[in-house]
Amino acid sequence: MGGGKFGAAIKNGGYDFIAVHGQADKPTFVYLSREGVQFLDADCLWGLDTFATQDKIRDKYGKTHTHIACIGPAGENLVKFAAIIHEKRAAARGGVGAVMGAKNLKALVIHTTGANTPALHDREAFLKLVKDHNKILKTHVRRKKMTTYGTTFMTSKMHEMGIFPVKNFQEGCLPGVEKIDGEAFQKLKTADYGCYACSTRCGNVFKAAEGPYKGAESEGPEYETIFSFGGEIANTDAGAIIAADALCDRLGLDTISMGVVAGFVMELYEKGILSAQELDGMKPEWGDHEALFKLIEKVAKREGIGNILAEGTRKAGQLIGKGAEYYAMTAKGLELPGYDPRAAKAHGLGYATSNIGGSHMYGYARQEISGFMQPREIDRFADEGKGDVAGWNQIKKAVEETGILCNFADTNITPQLICDLFVSATGRSDLAEAKNINKFGERIVCLERCFNVREGFSRKDDTLPERMFKEPLKNAGPSTGQVIRKMDSLLDEYYDFMGYDKNGMPTVEKLNELGLGKVAHEVSKFRRQVSSDADKS
Numbered sequence: 001m002g003g004g005k006f007g008a009a010i011k012n013g014g015y016d017f018i019a020v021h022g023q024a025d026k027p028t029f030v031y032l033s034r035e036g037v038q039f040l041d042a043d044c045l046w047g048l049d050t051f052a053t054q055d056k057i058r059d060k061y062g063k064t065h066t067h068i069a070c071i072g073p074a075g076e077n078l079v080k081f082a083a084i085i086h087e088k089r090a091a092a093r094g095g096v097g098a099v100m101g102a103k104n105l106k107a108l109v110i111h112t113t114g115a116n117t118p119a120l121h122d123r124e125a126f127l128k129l130v131k132d133h134n135k136i137l138k139t140h141v142r143r144k145k146m147t148t149y150g151t152t153f154m155t156s157k158m159h160e161m162g163i164f165p166v167k168n169f170q171e172g173c174l175p176g177v178e179k180i181d182g183e184a185f186q187k188l189k190t191a192d193y194g195c196y197a198c199s200t201r202c203g204n205v206f207k208a209a210e211g212p213y214k215g216a217e218s219e220g221p222e223y224e225t226i227f228s229f230g231g232e233i234a235n236t237d238a239g240a241i242i243a244a245d246a247l248c249d250r251l252g253l254d255t256i257s258m259g260v261v262a263g264f265v266m267e268l269y270e271k272g273i274l275s276a277q278e279l280d281g282m283k284p285e286w287g288d289h290e291a292l293f294k295l296i297e298k299v300a301k302r303e304g305i306g307n308i309l310a311e312g313t314r315k316a317g318q319l320i321g322k323g324a325e326y327y328a329m330t331a332k333g334l335e336l337p338g339y340d341p342r343a344a345k346a347h348g349l350g351y352a353t354s355n356i357g358g359s360h361m362y363g364y365a366r367q368e369i370s371g372f373m374q375p376r377e378i379d380r381f382a383d384e385g386k387g388d389v390a391g392w393n394q395i396k397k398a399v400e401e402t403g404i405l406c407n408f409a410d411t412n413i414t415p416q417l418i419c420d421l422f423v424s425a426t427g428r429s430d431l432a433e434a435k436n437i438n439k440f441g442e443r444i445v446c447l448e449r450c451f452n453v454r455e456g457f458s459r460k461d462d463t464l465p466e467r468m469f470k471e472p473l474k475n476a477g478p479s480t481g482q483v484i485r486k487m488d489s490l491l492d493e494y495y496d497f498m499g500y501d502k503n504g505m506p507t508v509e510k511l512n513e514l515g516l517g518k519v520a521h522e523v524s525k526f527r528r529q530v531s532s533d534a535d536k537s
């Protein structure tokens with residue numbers, strides 16, 4: 001999922017969704033309009049960065065009504081954490097850009113023609129709900145804070161809680177954090193940005209005012225990028241974070257994974273696992289932002305050590321050997337985001353059980369971060385009693401993303417408001433009650449899990465990096481000393497809540513309850529296989 005206007009452009013362009021099957025035999029871009037779909041030669045675009053690609057396409061098709069989602073060199077080179085870029089927004093996590101690259105697909109281009117907004121079942125009711133809600137948002141404190149700061153205000157908050165990951169998740173507080181917190185970035189703000197029809201407009205454009213990166217400009221960085229190019233590599237130069245963010249957008253890279261890759265390299269260098277010779281002459285010390293830029297370029301182009309790092313930290317650790325894998329901070333191979341799971345354990349359980357791996361968005365545990373009281377209050381340090389909350393968060397998120405509702409624009413959104421919006425938009429009476437739409441959310445999470453089961457995932461994959469079990473969190477203020485002690489209990493609680501068996505596979509009863517009986521046979525086949533493997537070992 002990414003911000004911007006592309007999702008709305010798909011619908012306004014006359015389509016419900018785009019599914020791309022197979023692989024083109026040469027670089028191609030797809031042009032969609034109300035007249036139909038064309039597959040066009042992308043030779044002249046291949047090799048260009050994402051901004052140049054969009055400029056060139058707009059030169060040909062016009063600046064208005066032309067909406068583009070494209071990849072940069074990282075996607076073309078099949079970097080496993082390549083992003084899809086639309087305007088300056090990224091759909092980044094999980095390597096979606098590499099999927100486009102593997103298809104030789106440089107860009108999707110949609111031409112919308114003016115007022116083709118989709119029909120609503122009850123337009124008047126829908127617009128009244130939106131208008132009433134916008135009235136509340138106008139004066140709402142959270143909305144105002146999001147509009148002013150975006151997510152940059154999270155930096156000092158996470159630092160105070162001691163869960164701002166520092167030096168590849170070794171520590172939880174960063175000396176000098178005030179140089180990269182929300183107030184510091186406010187001084188660099190030059191404009192704001194909003195996605196399609198958003199009244200929160202949390203996007204910020206920042207420009208470095210001094211230092212070696214003076215003049216560098218980016219739409220962002222958000223909190224996650226401040227973590228990944230800040231705390232993760234012990235860097236407090238805001239200009240470097242802005243410039244690295246812009247470079248990743250141009251090359252088409254996920255900033256979270258890229259920053260964690262850089263932290264991984266710095267720790268391997270510190271521990272003597274990678275030498276300067278193995279790093280193409282680089283000597284990447286903590287806080288070395290010059291090394292960060294070299295690593296970004298090398299990864300995107302798969303040059304030298306970048307060719308190994310482009311596989312992501314888990315695979316890179318296996319390829320490097322010498323125990324390097326221990327320092328890969330991932331869940332299911334996806335680099336962890338900016339909340340240390342040892343001192344926010346429902347968050348950690350969310351990372352471990354998320355069907356896409358280490359994602360903060362898949363089931364954000366707001367209960368631990370901002371005292372959210374639903375479905376109930378929890379103690380972020382407690383070793384047990386988190387399974388139901390982690391499951392509840394994932395189901396809630398699936399409902400919201402189906403909506404589609406942005407995490408940052410959900411101020412004062414109630415389950416009933418979501419239902420009312422669904423019903424007035426679609427006319428479907430089965431969407432009128434929250435308990436019904438929650439079932440849709442549960443079905444989405446469960447079906448994704450079935451997909452993973454088919455691909456060989458089971459309980460063994462629902463886990464966190466070894467560091468989280470073996471090394472108590474250091475230099476982390478109130479979180480110092482926290483460690484994950486009872487992963488097995490947490491998993492059992494979560495599986496119980498979700499209706500999964502002890503191997504993390506949905507039970508036949510749960511599949512039938514969710515109307516997924518058609519995949520029960522296949523899941524049972526893998527269940528037998530995993531049980532027999534466990535018996536043998």
Ligand code: SF4
Nearest residue numbers: 195198202406408409
């Ligand atoms: S609140 Fe969400 S939809 Fe609005 S501008 Fe921010 S990211 Fe985009």
